Amino acid sequence: MTIQLKSGAPEGPVETAWARHKFSMKIVNPANKRKYTVIVVGTGLAGAACAATLGELGYNVLNFCFQDSARRAHSIAAQGGINGAKNYQNDGDSIYRLFYDTVKGGDFRARERNVYRLAETSVNIIDQATAQGVPFAREYGGLLDNRSFGGAQVSRTFYARGQTGQQLLIGAYQAHAKMVAAGNITMYARHEMLDVVIKDGDARGIIARDLVTGELKRFVADAVVLATGGYGNVFYLSTNAMGCNVTAAWRAHRKGALFANPCYTQIHPTCIPVSGDYQSKLTLMSESLRNDGRVWVPKHKKDCFDPATGKVGRHPNEIPEEDRDYYLERRYPSFGNLVPRDIASRAAKQVCDEGRGVSYNGRGVYLDFSDAIRRLGKAAVEARYGNLFEMYQRISGTDPYVEPMRIYPAIHYTMGGLWVDYNLMSNVPGLFVLGEANFSDHGANRLGASALMQGLADGYFVAPPCIGGYLAEVKPRPKSTDWPEFAEAEAAAKARIDRLLNVKGKRSVDSFARELGLLMWDKCGMGRTEEGLTEALRRIPEIREEFWKNVSVPGSNTGVNQSLEKAGRVADFLEFAELMCLDALERRESCGGHFREEYQTPDGEAARDDENFQHVSAWEFTGLGQRPVLHKEPLTFDYVHPSQRSYK
Amino acid sequence: MNLTLNIWRQKDGRSAGQFETYQMNDINEHMSFLEMLDVLNDKLESEGKEPVAFEHDCREGICGSCGVMINGAPHGHLPRTTTCQLHMREFKSGDNITIEPFRAGAFPVLRDLVVDRSALDRIVQAGGYVSARTGSAPDANSVPIEKDLADRAFEAAACIGCGACVASCPNAASMLFTGAKITHLGLLPQGQPERYIRVDKMVAQMDKEDFGHCSNYGECTVACPKGISLDVIAQMNRDLLVSQLRGRSTEG
Numbered sequence: 040m041t042i043q044l045k046s047g048a049p050e051g052p053v054e055t056a057w058a059r060h061k062f063s064m065k066i067v068n069p070a071n072k073r074k075y076t077v078i079v080v081g082t083g084l085a086g087a088a089c090a091a092t093l094g095e096l097g098y099n100v101l102n103f104c105f106q107d108s109a110r111r112a113h114s115i116a117a118q119g120g121i122n123g124a125k126n127y128q129n130d131g132d133s134i135y136r137l138f139y140d141t142v143k144g145g146d147f148r149a150r151e152r153n154v155y156r157l158a159e160t161s162v163n164i165i166d167q168a169t170a171q172g173v174p175f176a177r178e179y180g181g182l183l184d185n186r187s188f189g190g191a192q193v194s195r196t197f198y199a200r201g202q203t204g205q206q207l208l209i210g211a212y213q214a215h216a217k218m219v220a221a222g223n224i225t226m227y228a229r230h231e232m233l234d235v236v237i238k239d240g241d242a243r244g245i246i247a248r249d250l251v252t253g254e255l256k257r258f259v260a261d262a263v264v265l266a267t268g269g270y271g272n273v274f275y276l277s278t279n280a281m282g283c284n285v286t287a288a289w290r291a292h293r294k295g296a297l298f299a300n301p302c303y304t305q306i307h308p309t310c311i312p313v314s315g316d317y318q319s320k321l322t323l324m325s326e327s328l329r330n331d332g333r334v335w336v337p338k339h340k341k342d343c344f345d346p347a348t349g350k351v352g353r354h355p356n357e358i359p360e361e362d363r364d365y366y367l368e369r370r371y372p373s374f375g376n377l378v379p380r381d382i383a384s385r386a387a388k389q390v391c392d393e394g395r396g397v398s399y400n401g402r403g404v405y406l407d408f409s410d411a412i413r414r415l416g417k418a419a420v421e422a423r424y425g426n427l428f429e430m431y432q433r434i435s436g437t438d439p440y441v442e443p444m445r446i447y448p449a450i451h452y453t454m455g456g457l458w459v460d461y462n463l464m465s466n467v468p469g470l471f472v473l474g475e476a477n478f479s480d481h482g483a484n485r486l487g488a489s490a491l492m493q494g495l496a497d498g499y500f501v502a503p504p505c506i507g508g509y510l511a512e513v514k515p516r517p518k519s520t521d522w523p524e525f526a527e528a529e530a531a532a533k534a535r536i537d538r539l540l541n542v543k544g545k546r547s548v549d550s551f552a553r554e555l556g557l558l559m560w561d562k563c564g565m566g567r568t569e570e571g572l573t574e575a576l577r578r579i580p581e582i583r584e585e586f587w588k589n590v591s592v593p594g595s596n597t598g599v600n601q602s603l604e605k606a607g608r609v610a611d612f613l614e615f616a617e618l619m620c621l622d623a624l625e626r627r628e629s630c631g632g633h634f635r636e637e638y639q640t641p642d643g644e645a646a647r648d649d650e651n652f653q654h655v656s657a658w659e660f661t662g663l664g665q666r667p668v669l670h671k672e673p674l675t676f677d678y679v680h681p682s683q684r685s686y687k
Numbered sequence: 688m689n690l691t692l693n694i695w696r697q698k699d700g701r702s703a704g705q706f707e708t709y710q711m712n713d714i715n716e717h718m719s720f721l722e723m724l725d726v727l728n729d730k731l732e733s734e735g736k737e738p739v740a741f742e743h744d745c746r747e748g749i750c751g752s753c754g755v756m757i758n759g760a761p762h763g764h765l766p767r768t769t770t771c772q773l774h775m776r777e778f779k780s781g782d783n784i785t786i787e788p789f790r791a792g793a794f795p796v797l798r799d800l801v802v803d804r805s806a807l808d809r810i811v812q813a814g815g816y817v818s819a820r821t822g823s824a825p826d827a828n829s830v831p832i833e834k835d836l837a838d839r840a841f842e843a844a845a846c847i848g849c850g851a852c853v854a855s856c857p858n859a860a861s862m863l864f865t866g867a868k869i870t871h872l873g874l875l876p877q878g879q880p881e882r883y884i885r886v887d888k889m890v891a892q893m894d895k896e897d898f899g900h901c902s903n904y905g906e907c908t909v910a911c912p913k914g915i916s917l918d919v920i921a922q923m924n925r926d927l928l929v930s931q932l933r934g935r936s937t938e939g
Binding site for chain 1 (some may be wrong): 722807
């Protein structure tokens with residue numbers, strides 16, 4: 040098929056683009072809204088906000104999540120905050136500055152007009168959440184407080200201690216709950232989407248598995264919204280929740296939706312390091328800690344981890360100031376410890392590669408609060424970060440008030456996702472993709488506190504008018520789950536489940552997830568090379584083959600079967616991983632979170648190649664094991680002109 | 688360390704359940720409790736046996752998915768801790784550990800350690816929100832809120848909806864859960880217009896579900912991984928009383 044990738048973003052001044060676009064779209068008359076059904080998959084910030092808003096407007100919404108309740112989606116775990124260009128601090132912030140910071144932070148690989156709209160909408164989100172009763176942090180004068188985040192020189196991050204994601208999600212969940220009670224949303228918790236159903240070229244429904252009974256069910260609609268999060272768990276160890284998966288996005292990709300920039304993954308610099316082979320996930324320590332924590336490693340190898348003995352030298356508290364290397368402050372004096380995530384992560388990897396790491400296996404650096412405690416007092420530090428310190432102590436068994444934290448980068452977020460146009464619609468008409476599941480706003484690197492912003496912008500403010508515009512165009516159409524397209528999709532889903540149950544091999548599902556994850560971290564993680572990626576592309580099909588020969592999925596297709604749920608997700612990761620490595624191989628430049636070791640500046644920074652790679656890479660599925668077709672959407676920058684990012 | 692696990696196994700809501708015993712050897716003390724169960728499940732799965740079903744997701748104490756009774760206490764005996772945050776260093780080699788699902792009439796067992804907590808969602812749906820239609824909000828700083836009030840609202844809003852309060856209560860009451868939401872929204876200026884309708888409707892829904900009543904045992908606040916205070920129940924009762932004196936009805 041020939042696919043023309045058109046963003047559809049309006050021409051003309053960026054400042055008025057969204058307003059003009061909204062006015063140009065048709066709207067559905069209030070009395071007609073109930074004639075339309077919209078399926079929303081996912082109940083995170085994007086999904087819950089979108090479902091609640093569509094419900095308020097009067098559409099008939101069917102909403103799905105695999106968890107036991109809409110309130111559990113992984114947005115809940117976001118700690119640090121949400122950006123909003125309110126300029127409440129009078130420190131020179133503006134919509135334009137947030138736009139500028141986000142385009143630059145994304146290393147000039149995001150679509151300018153989408154980013155401007157995101158910055159523009161950010162102010163409405165703060166108002167909306169406050170009106171819902173989200174308990175943001177406040178100053179003694181009663182006004183909202185802000186903190187700073189990486190990649191910005193203004194304080195524009197709103198927060199609720201270290202639980203900002205939880206509070207924002209509960210706000211959206213409550214708005215959603217009201218619509219469930221009103222009957223405008225029908226909630227299907229413990230249901231996992233296994234396929235999207237396409238009729239006459241348009242997305243018209245899904246097949247979902249009831250995770251309690253095992254039954255496969257058909258749902259028909261006028262449009263389908265995927266708000267199903269990112270694919271960070273392809274690395275097995277990540278800061279994502281255990282259930283996060285690529286299945287919904289990957290199944291849509293197999294049905295024709297293009298997958299854009301899958302190699303753009305974000306490694307968060309401050310996570311608790313790996314401590315053993317049994318480990319199931321990594322825990323993030325919020326970026327906000329870098330407001331007051333100082334990152335360092337010892338200057339001398341004798342104070343570091345020694346692979347020969349497996350021990351670390353002097354205790355960090357015994358290492359005097361002159362023997363410490365505050366490498367972020369040294370290399371990036373103007374941003375210091377608040378450089379963007381990709382830069383902080385790579386710098387940590389570099390010092391550990393030099394043999395100056397600390398912690399178990401030498402993959403760790405110190406994050407030290409002793410200066411902040413001396414300057415502000417323990418109580419002030421506790422008020423800012425108390426729950427994070429408690430979480431750290433619980434996991435590591437050491438007290439960060441007394442000795443530095445040990446941290447190391449870990450996979451945290453994925454900027455790539457299904458390709459969408461300015462209306463957040465994929466190339467499959469009627470299939471909308473929101474939040475982390477799409478690709479559009481963060482380019483090659485996301486700035487801190489921008490994920491919550493994008494999820495809520497998409498869900499509350501961007502998707503509802505765009506979906507309305509689409510529905511007004513297509514008009515109410517007949518709906519039936521008896522269409523042959525439903526029968527086919529259901530039969531395919533059933534065949535796949537039967538196949539998983541019938542392998543009856545000897546290896547656990549997790550053992551494959553771990554094997555794939557280690558390979559991806561090694562070859563497609565913080566540093567990537569042509570050789571490593573080629574090796575990964577050879578290995579992934581082998582692991583996949585072994586999986587289908589030797590995985591053990593006990594139990595049956597009826598009733599709760601958590602092994603079967605996991606196995607389906609891992610099977611999809613085993614297909615998706617190949618696309619990710621191929622994208623990383625084909626992008627012969629370094630940008631943001633995608634660091635190809637062959638392409639770096641003399642001082643070790645990412646070297647972009649704007650001449651050849653200033654585009655979105657959107658991949659078309661052509662069959663498993665077949666080479667996908669690459670479609671390019673050129674990126675133009677009318678406002679923020681590409682330059683080498685400098686945080687020095 | 689070596690441990691003996693007695694785990695509740697139950698095929699589904701219609702079948703009877705029973706304890707089964709598993710011997711676990713060489714458990715690393717740095718593992719989390721759920722990672723220890725992962726090790727067991729990995730072994731069971733590779734032997735073609737059905738693993739123990741348990742609920743979990745974020746594994747950092749915030750999503751509220753996990754929650755089992757560990758030696759009779761919801762999330763185990765460590766204060767202010769979810770099951771996923773509990774580490775094996777809290778146990779001793781040779782310990783016997785009994786693991787059961789949260790038990791309450793309103794939380795039917797779905798399989799093994801997995802229970803249905805949707806009754807808590809229905810309580811929120813009954814009125815646990817502030818009506819603020821998307822796009823209709825005034826500027827966030829147009830209503831200053833006293834910091835102390837905002838902080839107290841936050842304390843109540845910290846509830847993760849895990850249901851430990853219900854599981855710990857001899858009456859299986861959900862007063863702490865419901866009171867937390869009523870307190871969170873009722874303290875804030877944004878929550879005032881619906882304050883009394885909210886308490887009426889949420890309490891009525893709580894009564895419709897199979898939850899018991901509060902007799903001030905106070906077990907819930909001890910079990911709560913987020914340390915929600917009993918004050919929220921007092922706040923709920925006060926608001927309910929005011930509402931009844933004002934002659935509002937649950938039909939509101």
